[in-house]
Amino acid sequence: MSGDDVWLIGAAMTPFGRFPDKDLIDLAADATLEALADAGTTMADINVLALGNVYEANSHNGQRLQKQVGQTGIPVYNVVNACATGATAVRVVLMSIAAGESDIGLAVGVEKMGKMGMIGGAAKPAAEKKVFSPKGRYGSVLKTEGVLGTGLMPGVFAQAGTEYALAHGVTATQFAKVAQKNHAHSVHNPLAQYRKEFSLAEILSAEMISYPNTLPMCCPTGDGAAAVVLVSGTRLRTMDPDVRRRAVKISASVLTADPWSESGQVQPDVNTLTRQAADAAYDKAGIGPDDLDLVELHDCFATAELLHYDNLRLCEPGGAGDFIDSGAPWRDGKTPVNVSGGLLSKGHPLGATGVANIFEVATQLRGEAGARQIEGARVGLTHVIGLASACAVHILEAGARR
Amino acid sequence: MPHQIPVVAYLRLGDPPHLTSAACTRCGALYFDRRNACARCFATDFTTRSLANEGTLRAFTFVGRAKRPYVSSVVALDGGGVVKANLLGVDRPEQVTPGMRVVLDTFVAGVDDEGTEAIAFGYRPLDGAPGGGAENDHGGTR
Incomplete structure (x- = not known):
């Protein structure tokens, strides 16, 4: 318990789903109050707050949350960073503690999406009289979506998948097995948006959204929030033994953006920044992929999860198809992946996701995951990626032996 | 015209x-x-280069949930440049093969209220169209 380390002492998430009776701040407050209670603390102790949210990011939601849970004058950081928003909020608190400005902080991620349709697919109103004239940096005269390929999320992650498939011989069935696994896992998670198992045949024959991803191979939109309380190792040493016993060490926290690549300007490269983040996190934690007892990774689409087996070094290079076939990422396999149900079935309220996967791993490392508990889990990794792009990887370790 | x-x-x-x-x-x-400025080396001077019309298919997807289903693709052009555009004249995923060679083609993507045609580009399989015959691509007229 070095004084320089940062520890998690409280974690909570709301169920993910659609909650028309709660507004954004209700959801954030629910997660916040539960995380504070879990940590045995109150807003009176907290000395930094970061709040992550994507779709209402210009509303100063951190301050709005304080008005509902406690206005103590502490600094608030309102964070937005695509689908890595929640994880970035965690990292802001962690950096504040590491810098010595704070010794106990709260990170919250929240999103209220309702049933908004495909992510990034919102329609724009049409112009009145149509006269073509070049606009913007590409000099485009009309909306090029569907005319010059697709840049919407389902298509981007589908093409990322087929690029890997063409290079390494992965089949549509292998991609579908990812969704089969995550939907089966969510049956054990009472917080998941969906808890329904699908057969491989049902997944393969469902509506084709963007080949090879059918509907159950795409994450839903939804509402939800998650929150964590972090402390410095020095502060933790002064805390109640019950808090110390349940504390989880943040052994690595890494954030990357996409480096230049030739194809990156037309098709976001979701691989390179994930590999760079994972390698840096393993190096920082002194932990390798074989040491991981579980992984919560960013399965926004089934194709994405398969790629990240390779990007996070969970399988042999090029061997992600064999990895899913072997059963390794199932909850009883060698490296359980997305035992929460993942984004595909637990849900993906954008700003909440990166905090919720830390909640999941921390809960598992504390041995408190109930029906979905991975027995004896000591080390876990979380990964999120959002297009722009931003990728965050955290490695968590159980504290004192229970 | x-x-x-x-x-x-x-x-x-x-x-x-x-x-x-x-x-x-x-x-x-x-x-x-x-x-x-250049995102790779930070220099601020640029020149204009013509790119090849032929290349190799790198990635694709059949977009199902759209008013008119279409095929999106990423093509690595011979001699440099990677571009995203519709894949034309391909009906089924099984017709797409690793290293598939393609060539640029153009089609009318829209007409404005003054009668001006917006011309888009896509890529077609080179070395003979794949089996199937029927085409679901946008336009297809040169």
């Missing part, structure tokens, strides 16, 4: 139609859009 305009400035409608790209004068990095 109606007046025509390319859907994006990096498509040139000359004979034959082809793509151009901004190229960094220091490192050669290619950009279809205007850049303030």
Whole structure:
């Protein structure tokens, strides 16, 4: 318990789903109050707050949350960073503690999406009289979506998948097995948006959204929030033994953006920044992929999860198809992946996701995951990626032996 | 012949139609859009380069949930440049093979209220169309 380390002492998430009776701040407050209670603390102790949210990011939601849970004058950081928003909020608190400005902080991620349709697919109103004239940096005269390929999320992650498939011989069935696994896992998670198992045949024959991803191979939109309380190792040493016993060490926290690549300007490269983040996190934690007892990774689409087996070094290079076939990422396999149900079935309220996967791993490392508990889990990794792009990887370790 | 305009400035409608790209004068990095500085080497001078019409298919997807289903693809052009565009004349995923060779083709993507045609580009399999015959691509007329 070095004084320089940062520890998690409280974690909570709301169920993910659609909650028309709660507004954004209700959801954030629910997660916040539960995380504070879990940590045995109150807003009176907290000395930094970061709040992550994507779709209402210009509303100063951190301050709005304080008005509902406690206005103590502490600094608030309102964070937005695509689908890595929640994880970035965690990292802001962690950096504040590491810098010595704070010794106990709260990170919250929240999103209220309702049933908004495909992510990034919102329609724009049409112009009145149509006269073509070049606009913007590409000099485009009309909306090029569907005319010059697709840049919407389902298509981007589908093409990322087929690029890997063409290079390494992965089949549509292998991609579908990812969704089969995550939907089966969510049956054990009472917080998941969906808890329904699908057969491989049902997944393969469902509506084709963007080949090879059918509907159950795409994450839903939804509402939800998650929150964590972090402390410095020095502060933790002064805390109640019950808090110390349940504390989880943040052994690595890494954030990357996409480096230049030739194809990156037309098709976001979701691989390179994930590999760079994972390698840096393993190096920082002194932990390798074989040491991981579980992984919560960013399965926004089934194709994405398969790629990240390779990007996070969970399988042999090029061997992600064999990895899913072997059963390794199932909850009883060698490296359980997305035992929460993942984004595909637990849900993906954008700003909440990166905090919720830390909640999941921390809960598992504390041995408190109930029906979905991975027995004896000591080390876990979380990964999120959002297009722009931003990728965050955290490695968590159980504290004192229970 | 109606007046025509390319859907994006990096498509040139000359004979034959082809793509151009901004190229960094220091490192050669290619950009279809205007850049303030090179994202790879940070230089600020760019020149214009013509790109090849033939290339190799790198990725694709059949977009199902759309008013008119279509095929999106990523193509690595011979001699440099990677571009995203519709894949034309392909009906089934099984017709797409690793290393598939493709060539640029153009089609009318829309007509404005003054009768001007917006010309887009896509890629077709080279060396003979794949089996199937029927085409579900947008336009297809040169």
